[in-house]
Amino acid sequence: MEHHAQFRTRWLVALLLAPQVLLVFTFFYWPAGAALFWAFTLEQPWGGGNAFVGFDNFTSLFADSFYWASVGRTIVFALASSCLAMGMALVLALFCDRQLRGYAYYRTALIWPYAVAAPAAAVAFRYVFAPEAGVFAGLNAMYPGLWNPAMSGTDAMIMIIIAYSWKFISYNFIFFLAGLQAIPRSLIEAAAMDGSGVLRRMRDIQLPLLTPTVFFLLVINITDSFVDSFGIIDITTEGGPAKATNLMVYKIYFDGFKGLDYSGAAAQSIVLMVLVMALTFVQFRYVERKIHYK
Amino acid sequence: MADISIRQVYKSYGRTEVVHGVDLDIHDGEFLVILGPSGCGKSTLLRMIAGLEAISAGDILIAAKRVNDLEPRQRGCAMVFQNYALYPHMSVAENIGYALKVAGIAKAERLRRIATVAATVGLGDFLDRLPAHLSGGQRQRVAMARAMIREPQVFLFDEPLSNLDAQLRVQMRIEIRRLHRRLATTSVFVTHDQIEAMTLADRLVVMNGGTIEQVGTPSEVYHRPASRFVGSFIGSPAMNFLAATIARPGIATIRAGHAIAFAETDFTAPPGTQVEIGIRPEDLIVTSPGTPDAIEMQVEFQEELGAGRLVHGRFAEQDFIVQLPAGHKPVASLSLFVLAPAQAVHVFDAQTGRSCRAAACSTGPA
């Protein structure tokens, strides 16, 4: 039996593939290639093209204390936002899995935020967290200077963490709920017969069986927080105040397009790209293989 | 040790009622088997006893204490599930000992009891394995051990053997029986396998469509079925049924004009009643052609069983089966003459399907 349709002409194959290849090339390989080129060359001060400089751009990057400060902030942001987004999502999913009254509506409502574009969410959060309006105006009236993300770096960081996590709670929630519902009902019932209460069952049965999902989401959350935070930062803080929210991805944009240091920015992009690839590798290599009970 | 009392228990899912007022008393230390076709509500009833399913109406009492509103863990029941429901991330020892761990029993004591119970079910060498690395039979033993270690008041089994192959099933059946002899814990066992039910039960409950058809010892249920359903459901090959009318006490006429005698002291039905006569294939006796009132069946085909021979055919426009004893030679002719001994004839009311057996003898609920 022949299972595949056969194309009679090669040019048809080429024609059908072309748009896809073109897209991937234009939006991935070309920029990545350009970044590589920039990262290993330096534009000469008085024109005359780019000179190959080897690892010089990386050496000076790694010698730059501002860069390491940005890496530190990125790690804080990645861990805090992943923990917040996953923790909240897990709690909500555990409640939803109990199928309390009205859970179907609640589940649908929880999935919506994921459909909101990051910059749109950021605009909303800029108003929510504005020190002179909303909840915080009241708090600031009671304790003057308590909250001002435009002045305090910590406040600004908290703001972008919350704004960023908000959207990822939905994403994580979907996976956690699916993971919980994949646990056979009879396991929960067996544990109930064994004398285990609701909380104990969550701890002893549901969470351990959810480990594959947790690891999967952890990697995805961290990876995405490296790159996806751009929209939120650009709209809410623009990396400020005093570079307190200048995460790696934003620093690339800032150094490259505002500072016009293409080579430095390109070297940073390569570092970030390698990081994301490394995490993806961990994801495929260890997480997908190891942590499954079958 | 406990008895269980089920009083007028109903179960509805939304507007669909699936258990329609069940009354049942399970005695202390008895092995009770609930038997019935798929979807008749056996599991639902068992799960209501366990506390895994809310009771829509009625009461369940365990050891004279009403348990309707108690959590499963407060009822003192242990359950063995059909798919075993072993915790996949815990070793055999952890699976067995989980209940003790939850109960806060010290580790040393726990390990001692795990070892004892594991030895009883022959799992001593597998304590460190994960369930995924066990065979079906071994998993089943872990599930049993997990139930046993709690020394519960009541064991509940929901078709625990149905995932095993035929040989292992027989072996586990014997082990369960042996275990019950030793522990004498009140046990409720749900199955749709009649051999399993007949061999395990002290008493048998036959359910159909959310109600109890009959409660009795396996022998009572087999020899004195309280309804046409029980008669057809218990016994293999299935009971033959013939539509008939009561002519006079002790005699019914089949529509073909045939008379069949039944024990008039056992079955009381006024003349003219429409009934169904039930005769088990193994009760029929082959006789010589021309015997008065003999049933003349048209032979269609025969099945060799080793321990006997089944003759399939038709009589009075209905399927009819006769079981010949071992050693009987194959039927060569196109028709076979058989007689039904009066004591082996069952009479069921055609309208209600209930047995016409005199009330005193009937063991089922009215």
Ligand SMILES: Nc1ncnc2c1ncn2[C@@H]1O[C@H](COP(=O)(O)OP(=O)(O)OP(=O)(O)O)[C@@H](O)[C@H]1O
């Ligand atoms: N959650 C539920 N919602 C609605 N109906 C249900 C639910 N659970 C069971 N039922 C119905 O209740 C009836 C009895 O189900 P139950 O599981 O007790 O059957 P059973 O006798 O155990 O059958 P089996 O031998 O197939 O296990 C069935 O008709 C089933 O469709």
Ligand SMILES: [Mg+2]
């Ligand atoms: Mg069932």
